[in-house]
Amino acid sequence: MSDRELLIRRGKPIQGVIRELWEFRELFLLLAWRDVLVRYKQTILGISWSVLRPVLTMAIFVVIFGKIAKLPDGGVPYPILVFAAMLPWQFFSNTVSESSNALISNAAMVSKIYFPRIILPTTSMVVSLVDFLIAFVLLLMLMAWYGFYPTWKFALLPLLLILAAVTSMGIGFLISALNVKYRDFRHIVPFIVQLGLYVSPVGFSSAVIPDQWRLLYSINPMVGVIDGFRWAILGGDTTIYWPGFALSIGLGLALFLIGVRYFINTERSFADVI
Amino acid sequence: MNSAIQIEGLGKKYLISHQQQDRYLSLRDEIMRGLHRAVDKLVHRKEEQLPSSGIEEFWALKDIDLAIEPGERIGIIGRNGAGKSTLLKVLSRITEPTEGQVRIRGRVASLLEVGTGFHPELTGRENIFLNGAILGMKREEIRRRFDEIVELAEIEKFLDTPVKRFSSGMYVRLAFAIAANLDSDILILDEVLAVGDQQFQSKCQGKMDEVGKQGRTIIFVSHNMGLIQKMTNRAILLVNGALAETGNTTDVVAAYFSDRKLSSQSTDLKTRSDRLFLNNITFCHEKLAAGFNRPLHFSLGISCNTVVDQVTFVLGIWNTVGARLVTTRCTLTLPQGEANVLDIALKNHHLPPGNYSLSVDISIATETIFSNDHVLFFELSDLEVTERYLIPFLKNHRDKIGTFVPADFNISAAIR
Numbered sequence: 001m002s003d004r005e006l007l008i009r010r011g012k013p014i015q016g017v018i019r020e021l022w023e024f025r026e027l028f029l030l031l032a033w034r035d036v037l038v039r040y041k042q043t044i045l046g047i048s049w050s051v052l053r054p055v056l057t058m059a060i061f062v063v064i065f066g067k068i069a070k071l072p073d074g075g076v077p078y079p080i081l082v083f084a085a086m087l088p089w090q091f092f093s094n095t096v097s098e099s100s101n102a103l104i105s106n107a108a109m110v111s112k113i114y115f116p117r118i119i120l121p122t123t124s125m126v127v128s129l130v131d132f133l134i135a136f137v138l139l140l141m142l143m144a145w146y147g148f149y150p151t152w153k154f155a156l157l158p159l160l161l162i163l164a165a166v167t168s169m170g171i172g173f174l175i176s177a178l179n180v181k182y183r184d185f186r187h188i189v190p191f192i193v194q195l196g197l198y199v200s201p202v203g204f205s206s207a208v209i210p211d212q213w214r215l216l217y218s219i220n221p222m223v224g225v226i227d228g229f230r231w232a233i234l235g236g237d238t239t240i241y242w243p244g245f246a247l248s249i250g251l252g253l254a255l256f257l258i259g260v261r262y263f264i265n266t267e268r269s270f271a272d273v274i
Numbered sequence: 275m276n277s278a279i280q281i282e283g284l285g286k287k288y289l290i291s292h293q294q295q296d297r298y299l300s301l302r303d304e305i306m307r308g309l310h311r312a313v314d315k316l317v318h319r320k321e322e323q324l325p326s327s328g329i330e331e332f333w334a335l336k337d338i339d340l341a342i343e344p345g346e347r348i349g350i351i352g353r354n355g356a357g358k359s360t361l362l363k364v365l366s367r368i369t370e371p372t373e374g375q376v377r378i379r380g381r382v383a384s385l386l387e388v389g390t391g392f393h394p395e396l397t398g399r400e401n402i403f404l405n406g407a408i409l410g411m412k413r414e415e416i417r418r419r420f421d422e423i424v425e426l427a428e429i430e431k432f433l434d435t436p437v438k439r440f441s442s443g444m445y446v447r448l449a450f451a452i453a454a455n456l457d458s459d460i461l462i463l464d465e466v467l468a469v470g471d472q473q474f475q476s477k478c479q480g481k482m483d484e485v486g487k488q489g490r491t492i493i494f495v496s497h498n499m500g501l502i503q504k505m506t507n508r509a510i511l512l513v514n515g516a517l518a519e520t521g522n523t524t525d526v527v528a529a530y531f532s533d534r535k536l537s538s539q540s541t542d543l544k545t546r547s548d549r550l551f552l553n554n555i556t557f558c559h560e561k562l563a564a565g566f567n568r569p570l571h572f573s574l575g576i577s578c579n580t581v582v583d584q585v586t587f588v589l590g591i592w593n594t595v596g597a598r599l600v601t602t603r604c605t606l607t608l609p610q611g612e613a614n615v616l617d618i619a620l621k622n623h624h625l626p627p628g629n630y631s632l633s634v635d636i637s638i639a640t641e642t643i644f645s646n647d648h649v650l651f652f653e654l655s656d657l658e659v660t661e662r663y664l665i666p667f668l669k670n671h672r673d674k675i676g677t678f679v680p681a682d683f684n685i686s687a688a689i690r
Contacts, residue, residue: 006382008367009375030407034393034400041395112390113408114367268370271363272288273313 017264020116028119032126039127050134054090058082061203071204076234077146083139084233085202085226088160091132092168092222093193098124099172100189103180103270111271118263121176125169132161139233151235160228167221167252173259177266180274201226206241214244221255224248276379277341278460278491279365283374284338286360286515290330308332334360335515338374344459345489349496349506349523351530353648357515358495362386362464365493380459380491383410387464389449394438398429398448401437405452419455426481427451447474454481460491479504497647499527500596531594531629531651543634547643550585550608551577555634557652567678570620572632572650575613582608582638589618590633591625592647598633599625599677624677626668627654 021028040046058079065071066078073081099121103110106120143150179185200222201209209217217223224245231240290308308330335357342348350358363369365376366384391408392401402423406416416423424430427448429440437445482505486492496502502509502523509526511519519529543552553575561571572589585608591600600623608614633647668675 006367006378007375008364008371008378010370010372026413027407027410030404030413034396034404037400038393038395106391108387109391109408111368112386114384115408115410271369 011268017116017118021118024115024119027115028123031119031123035123035127036130047134050131051138054083054086054135054138057090058086061086065203069204071208074205074207074234074238075236076238077148080139080142080146080148080234081205081230082203083135083142084230085200087132087135087139088164088225088229089197089200089202089222090135091128091161091164092225093196094128094131095125095165095168096171096175097189097193098127099169100175100179100185102172103176103274104183104186107274110274117267117270118173118260121172121263122169124172125165128168129165150233153232153235156232157229160225160232163228163249163252164225166256167225167248170252170255170257170259173263174255177259177263177270180266180270196220196222205230206244207239214241215247218244218247219251221248221252224252276344277377278344278346278379279340279342279493280377281338281340281342281374282376284335284361284364284371284376285333285373286335286357286364286369287372288332288334290332333515335364335371338517340510340517340520342491342493344380344491346508347486347492347494347506349494349502349509349526350512351496351499351502351509351527352512352518356512358512359386359464360515361512362462362493362495366462378460381410381457382460382462383453383456383458384462385409385453385456385464386462388446388453392437392445392449395436397436398433398440401448402452405449409453409456410458411456415457423448423451423455426454426477443474450474450478454478454485458490460493461485462493464495465497498596499530499594503527503595527594528629531631531653543644543646543649547638549579549582549638550643552636552644553577553613555632555650557632557650559652562654566626567622567624570623570652570654572618572620574616574618574634576608576616577612578608578610578614581610584639586637587616587618588635589620590635590647591620591623592631592633593676594629595674597676599623599630624679625654626664626675626678628675629653 040049043049045052061082062078065082066073102120102124103117109115110117110120175185175189197203200220206214206217206223206227218241225248227240227245227248231238288309290312338361350361352358360369362384363386364371365378366382366386368386389405391405393404396404402420403413403416406419407413411419424433427444427450429444429448432440432444437448440448479501482492486505492505494502494505506523508521509519509523510517511526511530519526543554555572555574558571558573562568574587584605586603586605588601588603590598590602592598600620602620606616608616630652631648632650632652634644634649635642635646636644
């Protein structure tokens with residue numbers, strides 16, 4: 001018998017959380033693998049959906065914003081301008097919509113098995129990451145097609161991806177925990193995601209926003225992330241609006257901390273409420 | 275301080291709401307409805323506050339103190355709603371206690387439901403790894419035990435078939451086989467062995483015996499008293515969330531059956547179909563004569579809106595080790611009326627003294643309208659009057675006799 005002693009009582013010391021996450025890392029990986037595996041089971045097109053969705057969305061945006069509305073492209077091919085923003089946006093929207101349902105759709109596990117519940121919404125992020133990587137390969141192909149060469153800034157993409165992950169996980173944790181108690185969020189999330197697509201600078205460059213409004217516009221944390229992605233991918237003379245970027249990063253981090261905290265504090269009642 | 279599990283002053287409180295509802299609900303239903311409503315309220319309309327008058331605290335567990343030593347096999351028994359599952363959930367860390375604490379030494383594996391976390395789209399092989407991880411096994415461990423799991427589950431041919439195409443038997447076998455191969459110091463099981471066919475069940479029990487012999491601690495909930503007696507050496511009886519009895523299994527099971535708090539002479543059934551309403555069932559103790567094999571009298575109160583044909587009653591009598599010893603039935607036409615009483619006299623049952631429970635199944639034509647085990651508990655005693663020479667035998671073979679059967683014993687004396 002191992003000498004490890006476990007104390008069960010009301011309230012859980014927060015410092016145990018990280019150690020426990022490490023202990024359950026295999027479960028985390030297996031759940032992520034499960035979700036990736038079953039994602040496209042029983043679909044005819046299978047994994048091609050991961051390619052089709054961003055490509056079709058991009059095509060629509062190029063036509064609407066580039067060709068019809070004739071928004072400025074800042075000297076880069078409009079498809080690349082849109083695709084550079086599509087990458088973080090789809091990652092964000094997939095993560096948020098999947099993770100917010102992660103607890104509800106695994107209700108049986110939550111009420112019958114013990115494991116750190118934060119694994120479930122985090123798993124959804126991994127699944128979105130797979131889609132992100134597929135879309136990233138598409139971006140490389142698109143850039144090759146247009147003969148568009150990246151600059152050194154391209155190397156900063158991993159950092160920006162982490163920023164996107166932190167921002168979306170914060171919202172994901174918060175909503176998934178709220179969703180256990182108040183199923184309203186199941187209806188709110190698709191709305192947020194849909195609206196966000198138009199409010200965030202996905203189909204257009206945030207340079208079209210008048211200067212006096214840009215800081216306010218950056219209250220949407222995804223504005224910073226998307227601008228960052230464009231800046232890193234497009235390189236050249238693309239500029240970044242630093243005060244707005246800093247504000248977005250700050251808000252993203254704050255959301256993450258709030259999300260994690262709320263999740264851990266309510267986690268213990270999930271099995272009773274779900 | 276070296277107990278495997280040390281439970282101190284454990285309590286778990288739920289908030290339930292009582293609201294005006296159908297008058298034909300049992301208290302248990304009412305509690306469940308209350309829970310559901312409370313949950314629904316919170317879930318669907320957060321802005322709507324619960325009427326404070328309707329909220330009541332409900333202690334699913336209260337003041338539980340218990341020490342379980344390493345290697346002990348503990349059975350937890352009690353009626354539905356007594357808190358058995360809640361206790362297991364607290365021990366498994368799924369739900370948090372409201373007060374008190376539990377210290378656990380060693381690795382815990384708990385199986386509260388068979389096949390939780392199986393994904394229907396994944397194959398048998400994939401699910402073995404997934405479910406193993408969910409139950410807390412390391413990948414290396416699963417790989418090592420893989421063949422054993424497959425063999426126990428008898429699914430060699432279907433390893434690469436999605437489990438959604440499995441028969442329910444295969445599904446359950448696979449789930450159990452994974453759990454049975456968990457290496458843990460403490461194993462917590464909730465009524466999970468009551469599945470599968472007879473052959474598989476005995477296989478499970480063999481496996482559990484093996485687990486027990488390895489000196490692992492087992493905590494086991496079941497309504498099957500036979501299984502409890504076979505599998506465990508100590509038992510605890512929960513009544514309304516409190517620890518009513520603890521001790522060796524045979525004594526606690528006997529206490530469960532004879533406890534006056536449980537063995538009401540009359541039970542409210544309060545079951546309603548569109549044409550008839552079952553009021554209650556009573557064991558008529560006053561009609562029981564002293565002695566062996568005296569008729570047992572039960573009376574069942576029934577209200578009928580109209581004349582009801584083809585009502586079939588099946589009564590079963592169970593002993594304390596979970597064996598159904600006697601079954602009887604009749605089919606009747608019931609007259610219309612608010613207060614019909616059906617008197618049932620069960621003769622020639624040949625039951626020895628002891629504690630018994632009654633199960634009742636009622637159907638109209640082919641539709642089952644009531645089916646419940648252990649609706650009523652009763653005791654047969656006072657055998658001395660007619661069979662006093664049997665007393666030593668009965669004492670030695672308590673609970674193992676089943677029924678006596680009449681036979682002719684003829685002796686032929688040989689004449690030389």
